[in-house]
Amino acid sequence: MLTDRQLLILQVIIDDFIRSGQPVGSRTLSKKHQIAFSSATIRNEMADLEELGYIEKTHISSGRVPSEKGYRYYVDHLLPPQRLTRADIQKIRSVFAERIYELEKLMQKSAQILSELTNYTSIALGPTFKESKLKRMQIVPLNEQTAVAIVVTDTGHVENRVVTIPSSMDAGDLEKMVNIFNERLAGVPLMDLKEKMETEVADVMRRHIRNYDSVLNTLMETLDAPEEEKVFFAGKANMLNQPEFSDIQKVRPLLDIIEQEKDIYRLLRKQTQKGVRVSIGHENELRGMENCSLITATYSVGDEPLGAIAILGPTRMEYSRVITVLNRVASDLSAALAKWYQSQ
Amino acid sequence: MLTDRQLLILQVIIDDFIRSGQPVGSRTLSKKHQIAFSSATIRNEMADLEELGYIEKTHISSGRVPSEKGYRYYVDHLLPPQRLTRADIQKIRSVFAERIYELEKLMQKSAQILSELTNYTSIALGPTFKESKLKRMQIVPLNEQTAVAIVVTDTGHVENRVVTIPSSMDAGDLEKMVNIFNERLAGVPLMDLKEKMETEVADVMRRHIRNYDSVLNTLMETLDAPEEEKVFFAGKANMLNQPEFSDIQKVRPLLDIIEQEKDIYRLLRKQTQKGVRVSIGHENELRGMENCSLITATYSVGDEPLGAIAILGPTRMEYSRVITVLNRVASDLSAALAKWYQSQ
DNA sequence: TGTTAGCACTCGAACAATTCGAGTGCTAAA
DNA sequence: TTTAGCACTCGAATTGTTCGAGTGCTAACA
Known part of the structure; x- marks a missing residue:
């Protein structure tokens, strides 16, 4: 669609503009060593490129700047190779x-x-870390009503949140619960944790822990909004x-x-x-x-x-x-x- | 040192300038209802205030703006009372x-x-949280060489860091160590933790744990640079x-x-x-x-x-x-x- | 003696006029 | 098809002008 010469001109315009931030005129371009034709020729080509939407003028008699379409083409097809030092x-x-x-x-x-x-x-x-897996869960009681729930993932990431403990639970229950969690849920992706807590372990829990469901709710919330x-x-x-x-x-x-x-x-x-x-x-x-x-x-x-x-x-x-x-x-x-x- | 009138003028100048951001002139001031004298009088007072360093001109024929000294005086003595809505x-x-x-x-x-x-x-x-106290320490092994050390404070704050475990230690040692820590150091302010680890518990540890000192070093580093x-x-x-x-x-x-x-x-x-x-x-x-x-x-x-x-x-x-x-x-x-x- | 009116003066901001240069499009010749 | 040449456009920079808000100083006034 574009001729080789047009491509060359487009590329040089964009390169130059990226470097200088100034609109690029035909005379400036014609002086570049990569370009062998006169400014008038370039003007004609630029007029075409503009009509095609690759470049724009900032005002009627200004040099050209790349349009978004121009940048897009440049990025897709004209990127000059670049090596790091x-x-x-x-x-x-x-x-x-x-x-x-x-x-x-x-x-x-x-x-x-x-x-x-x-x-x-x-x-x-x-x-x-939704995809990372549960390594260990820990609940550290702070006082009668609150505790810190800590989740450690296999990647070494630690999440923690303060949770309220239902008054019906005592320290023993808490420990039991944490133990069951760690036994049954280690290795489970955090993503699936919520689901598994509802399905797989719920039964065992209900057998051992009074009032499991209310704790569950609190914990769910905690895990559900995993700190972005x-x-x-x-x-x-x-x-x-x-x-x-x-x-x-x-x-x-x-x-x-x-x-x-x-x-x-x-x-x-x-x-x-x-x-x-x-x-x-x-x-x-x-x-x-x-x-x-x-x-x-x-x-x-x-x-x-x-x-x-x-x-x-x-x-x-x-x-x-x-x-x-x-x-x-x-x-x-x-x-x-x-x-x-x-x-x- | 300053007369009441000078104080009044200084205050009004600063109040006005804070509001408008524009240098305040004598005529503007004379039109304020709080001020009953003519612009010429004000000019004289302003000349004095300027000589004393409380206000400045931005250029030779401009209105006045407060100097830092002026602001200082204002903040110390002239603050208009303000009530929140x-x-x-x-x-x-x-x-x-x-x-x-x-x-x-x-x-x-x-x-x-x-x-x-x-x-x-x-x-x-x-x-x-240097002043907060240790509630619980926990070490969760991730693999043979690394573990996550977790410190929970009485304020519910959790700090964690990945540490390297010396190869000489096994899981049992680790657990023993953590237990001793928690028994002996719960309630100790984080600030003093380092010291106590060196003095109070070192003996017990050395008795129970092979190679305590190398672990100690690692842990120290961890605790020493408590995440700002x-x-x-x-x-x-x-x-x-x-x-x-x-x-x-x-x-x-x-x-x-x-x-x-x-x-x-x-x-x-x-x-x-x-x-x-x-x-x-x-x-x-x-x-x-x-x-x-x-x-x-x-x-x-x-x-x-x-x-x-x-x-x-x-x-x-x-x-x-x-x-x-x-x-x-x-x-x-x-x-x-x-x-x-x-x-x- | 303190206050004020009046006056000459200063300066920045805003505006218009001018110039300059870099650019364009178009035409005609090579 | 390319290019030289020309008339034209526009923005940026420069200059001059005006306007208004401000000053300091002096002389008159209460």
């Missing part, structure tokens, strides 16, 4: 070299290195570096979205297909992200994508570099997690 | 009305209500509402400080004397906060200040309102915590 690779590696004790730290660090290497805002989502996994951000303030956001009015909605965390969390959680995905401008569903692109990559252990890492920046983003960095971090992170899970 | 009081109360299950949620909510009522950025620091307590922010983006920060260059350092969290954390942690404290502009030690005021209040149970809540805003801040709101939230929070601790 040794130093970059080293930096990434060093993040994952240390022995990991805490998953959260690891995710935080991943986000940090991402924003450091790209100068954009980065986001990292920890692995869902944390989202880790880094380089939030990097958003302000971008000249397109030099106007406070334009950053405000963005920072609101970021501060809210919830929307971004859902967005990333949806990302389950393997690999890198790019959402440009209005392709993003969230209002306030019209001028942004979000690039996400999943990390996985074995075949199963566990979570996502992402970069948020202006549509005029260094796609090539970001994708390369993201891929690298995702794969190093996957490797690190594989080691981690394998050791469990 | 019923609705505000109600809002605050409703935050603390619900049954609290998690301290962190409570702090988060406190921060939220603060920023909601003031439209500034708010910060809440949870109670140190979290700082809760709310309304970060409110900073951008302030006209004095309409220039991105000026907000940038501020947002950096906020994103970093660490500096702010330390600043608040230092705040141990009871009551409200106001730091204006350069009184703040952190670079980047020259144009800000930080108002902190402590909350306490009994006589002991446990933590702090704070509002961060421009020096041109609604001091009176903020202090009133802060006091109210602090006292309601204190009451809520008292109930909470009492029930333990």
Whole structure:
């Protein structure tokens, strides 16, 4: 559909615009060494490209800037190859070299290195622990009415919540109950825990524990709203570096979205297909992200994508570099997690 | 030192400037109903106030704005009384009305209500749990080399960390150790835990556990770096509402400080004397906060200040309102915590 | 002696006019 | 098909002008 020359011009326009942030004119283009024809020729081609919707003018006699369609084409077909420097690779590696004790730290660090290497805002989502399995449950009474319920997963993750104990239960009952849980439910995925608690163990419980059902309800609630996994951000303030956001009015909605965390969390959680995905401008569903692109990559252990890492920046983003960095971090992170899970 | 009339003028200037953000001129002032003298008189007084350092001009023929010294005087002596509306009081109360299950949620909510009522950025620091006491320790083995160490405090707080188990220990040893810990150390303040582990229980342990000292080391490290307590922010983006920060260059350092969290954390942690404290502009030690005021209040149970809540805003801040709101939230929070601790 | 009216002066903000340069589209010649 | 040339457009930057809100100072007044 597009001629080779048009492709070349489109690519050079976008590359240049990404670098400079300024609309690109025909004369500027004609001076590039990759381009051998005159500015007039380029003007003709640009007129065609504009008609096709790949580029736009900011005003009637301005140079051209890429449209969202242009970026989309660029991302899908024109990405210039990009290699990381040794130093970059080293930096990434060093993040994952240390022995990991805490998953959260690891995710935080991943986000940090991402924003450091790209100068954009980065986001990292920890692995869902819905899929992780129950290792041990523990209930520590604090006083007559309350206790802390603690759930340890096979991945070493700990969840805890304060629960109210029905007055009909005493410490002995509590202990008995916990023991039965641990005997019968160890190894069960957290996802299925609720169901199994209702079906498999309910009978035994009712035999041993007075008033099991009321406790069950409390516990269910606890397990049902498993603290949403944390989202880790880094380089939030990097958003302000971008000249397109030099106007406070334009950053405000963005920072609101970021501060809210919830929307971004859902967005990333949806990302389950393997690999890198790019959402440009209005392709993003969230209002306030019209001028942004979000690039996400999943990390996985074995075949199963566990979570996502992402970069948020202006549509005029260094796609090539970001994708390369993201891929690298995702794969190093996957490797690190594989080691981690394998050791469990 | 200052005459009554000067005080009046100073107060009205500051009140007006806080409201409008615009330099206040003599004519504007003379039109206020509280002020009965002519603009020329006011000009004379303002010249004096300026010479004394309480107000400043932004340029040679501009109205006056308060200097930091002026704000300081205002905060110390001229604060107009301020009462909360019923609705505000109600809002605050409703935050603390619900049954609290998690301290962190409570702090988060406190921060939220603060920023909601003031439209500034708010910060809440949870109670140190160094002072809380050990309720139960638990070690859950994940595999041969690693385990999760869990510490539950009497306040229902749970800390956990993944630790490496020396190969010389087996499951039995582990259990024995944990039992001894729980027998001997329950009720010990976390602060003293390390010491007691070295002194009181070491002997018993060495008798029962092979290789106690190497385990001890690992555990010590774990307990020694008790996850810094979290700082809760709310309304970060409110900073951008302030006209004095309409220039991105000026907000940038501020947002950096906020994103970093660490500096702010330390600043608040230092705040141990009871009551409200106001730091204006350069009184703040952190670079980047020259144009800000930080108002902190402590909350306490009994006589002991446990933590702090704070509002961060421009020096041109609604001091009176903020202090009133802060006091109210602090006292309601204190009451809520008292109930909470009492029930333990 | 303290207060005020009046006056000359200053400065920033807002606006209009002008220039400059980078860009365009179109036409005609190579 | 390509390109040189030309007329035209528009935004950004610069300059000048006006306007209003402010000042300090002086002289008159109570």
